[in-house]
Amino acid sequence: MDEKSSVADLEPFASWQVRARRHSLWPYGLALVGFVLAFSQLLIRLVQGTGIIDAIWPYAVRSLDWTMMMRGAMGWTFILFSFTVFCGFMFAKLRQDERYSRPINEIGLVVLGLICGFIVIHFAMDVFYLRGAFLILPTYYGCLLVTTLLAIGGLPRLRESSTTPVSKQRVFHLLGVFIAAWMIMPGVPALMGFAPTPPNPPTLGYGSTPGPYETVQFSSPYEMPSEVVSVQGNLEDDIEFSIYYTLPLFPEDTPIDSIPLAVLLHGFGYPDVNAYESWIQHLAAKGIAVAFVQYPSDIRPEGFEDHQVTEQQGMTDFLQHSYRDLAIQAAITHIDETLLGSSRLTQINETLGPIVVDPSTLWSGGHSLGGAYSFLVLDHVLPMGWGSNALVFAPESPAARPLQTELQPDLSLIPDETLVQIGITEDDLSVGLCPAAFHQALFNNLSEERTQVVLVQSDRYGFPRLVASHYLQSEPAHDSLADWGFYRRIDAQADYLVAHSRNDSITADWAFSYMMDETTLTHMGQWSDGMPVLPLKLYNDALSHERFQNCA
Numbered sequence: 001m002d003e004k005s006s007v008a009d010l011e012p013f014a015s016w017q018v019r020a021r022r023h024s025l026w027p028y029g030l031a032l033v034g035f036v037l038a039f040s041q042l043l044i045r046l047v048q049g050t051g052i053i054d055a056i057w058p059y060a061v062r063s064l065d066w067t068m069m070m071r072g073a074m075g076w077t078f079i080l081f082s083f084t085v086f087c088g089f090m091f092a093k094l095r096q097d098e099r100y101s102r103p104i105n106e107i108g109l110v111v112l113g114l115i116c117g118f119i120v121i122h123f124a125m126d127v128f129y130l131r132g133a134f135l136i137l138p139t140y141y142g143c144l145l146v147t148t149l150l151a152i153g154g155l156p157r158l159r160e161s162s163t164t165p166v167s168k169q170r171v172f173h174l175l176g177v178f179i180a181a182w183m184i185m186p187g188v189p190a191l192m193g194f195a196p197t198p199p200n201p202p203t204l205g206y207g208s209t210p211g212p213y214e215t216v217q218f219s220s221p222y223e224m225p226s227e228v229v230s231v232q233g234n235l236e237d238d239i240e241f242s243i244y245y246t247l248p249l250f251p252e253d254t255p256i257d258s259i260p261l262a263v264l265l266h267g268f269g270y271p272d273v274n275a276y277e278s279w280i281q282h283l284a285a286k287g288i289a290v291a292f293v294q295y296p297s298d299i300r301p302e303g304f305e306d307h308q309v310t311e312q313q314g315m316t317d318f319l320q321h322s323y324r325d326l327a328i329q330a331a332i333t334h335i336d337e338t339l340l341g342s343s344r345l346t347q348i349n350e351t352l353g354p355i356v357v358d359p360s361t362l363w364s365g366g367h368s369l370g371g372a373y374s375f376l377v378l379d380h381v382l383p384m385g386w387g388s389n390a391l392v393f394a395p396e397s398p399a400a401r402p403l404q405t406e407l408q409p410d411l412s413l414i415p416d417e418t419l420v421q422i423g424i425t426e427d428d429l430s431v432g433l434c435p436a437a438f439h440q441a442l443f444n445n446l447s448e449e450r451t452q453v454v455l456v457q458s459d460r461y462g463f464p465r466l467v468a469s470h471y472l473q474s475e476p477a478h479d480s481l482a483d484w485g486f487y488r489r490i491d492a493q494a495d496y497l498v499a500h501s502r503n504d505s506i507t508a509d510w511a512f513s514y515m516m517d518e519t520t521l522t523h524m525g526q527w528s529d530g531m532p533v534l535p536l537k538l539y540n541d542a543l544s545h546e547r548f549q550n551c552a
Helices: 003-038 040-047 052-072 074-095 098-130 136-153 168-192 273-284 320-340 346-352 369-384 434-441 480-501 505-516 546-551
Strands: 214-221 242-249 258-265 289-293 356-367 390-396 418-425 451-456 537-539
Touching: 003 040, 003 098, 040 052, 052 074, 052 098, 052 136, 074 098, 074 136, 074 168, 098 136, 136 168, 214 273, 242 273, 242 320, 242 346, 258 273, 258 320, 258 369, 258 480, 273 289, 273 356, 273 480, 289 320, 320 356, 320 369, 346 356, 356 369, 356 480, 369 390, 369 434, 390 480, 418 434, 418 480, 418 505, 434 451, 434 546, 451 480, 480 505
Parallel strands: 258 289, 258 356, 356 390, 390 418, 418 451
Antiparallel strands: 214 242, 242 289, 451 537
16 A cells, blocks of 8 residues: 555545544533623723723613513512423423423533633622622523433433443533532522511611602703713713702691702713612702712823832722812802702792702712712702701712812811711622711711711521622612611711701600611611521721721
8 A cells, every 4th residue: 555545545544533633522512602792781881992891781780670570570580490490301301302301401501601601700899899789590490401411411420331431421411410510509598488588678767668748850061061971982872960959848837948958870871861860859858958969980181001000098099080070060059059049949849949059967878989989979069058057968878089189078067966977788799888987087077976877787588689799779679688787878968958957956855866776777677597697796986896996
């Protein structure tokens, strides 16, 4: 045999080797297609220039929506689980027919990759955002995983038969079934209705349904300063930056002649009034005019990408701070002209009639970055006489405030009737606990009883789990923990201010005592089996407490 003929004889064998190699890699390729498909929205947003935090945000919101729907209708959820198992069983039976075996295998491998992608996304978000808050969603992912594995691979075993060797595919199959079982087991008591349930929202008093007044809401766009417009990015092009006014509706014969003002700022990248609707309603329904301020988050001044950020004592020197401050100043001017002045908007006149909004009794607060920027609000409005009668300063999960010298607040004008209540959450992985402690220290001219850092603890005892995340105060995360740990405080703060505006010292003292007394404020209700929910923690001098020692 010559060399040429021997090569020719080997060509069919070599071709077979290539085909075999391709065949062995084919299942992994199909699974990879599904895996990448799970990340498609994230990848598209990254390609469009969205930051990683904003790119993954739709996944977090979708997870919240799915979980809320599942745990809000456990009967239908049980039916969904049962239907999923039934479909897996039917596909497994159908796969035994050689006509359908191959397409079912190939479709199943793509679905398997898709499920694995969603599982990876879920656990990544669980580490950075969710902190074990979700139980039913990973249980359902586990159910999908095991039914898909059983549909395309049959019962878990290491060998196809007693005479065949152990294969990598069978090892992965068996490992996948074990992972699915590990994901399913924690959710079984909840799915079957055995797990203790959280307390219902309070039915009376603070934290119950907003009231006693109905409310009306409308928006009023304000003019953005040209310096800000010139450095705005394109991620908020669809937003007409506005003040959303929410006003109480009083009976025609009401003896009220003035009401307090509340200024609420949203978190970074979250200028959605609907995300803070419950917060707004609990303030407005008590008898307060609420101004929800939209300010730009996507600011890109020259050099911001290369700027080396300095962080110290709950402050940062991001270049964006100064531009957002200009926007907030413009918003305050707009509030002064359209809500407080003699030329106020027609809708306000039609709603309030002769009643005026008196900003000398003021609530100022916000969420996350909005909580930090509440200091900017105080710095601008205190010289205008706002908050001179009574003031509640109530940032929630506040981020670091501006470090720049020109943006330091002058708090010397705050009145004696000032209450500082800074809310933080135990599993806040976005801003942490330290900024709140440093923010509290700025009010050292007040007595300790008038400054509180309030920590909402997580309680994973039953189902749904009560996890105090960074988003507790927003609408998507509104649950029993928020009703007891957050909205009760908002009601008490509102009562305190409304009472001061009406010279009602009895109600004002009651609301103040409620917030200062640990026996009333910190109690968080009970699980359905009688176990108390972990109480709130109060710190009058947070920086001196061991929990905040790492902040110094």
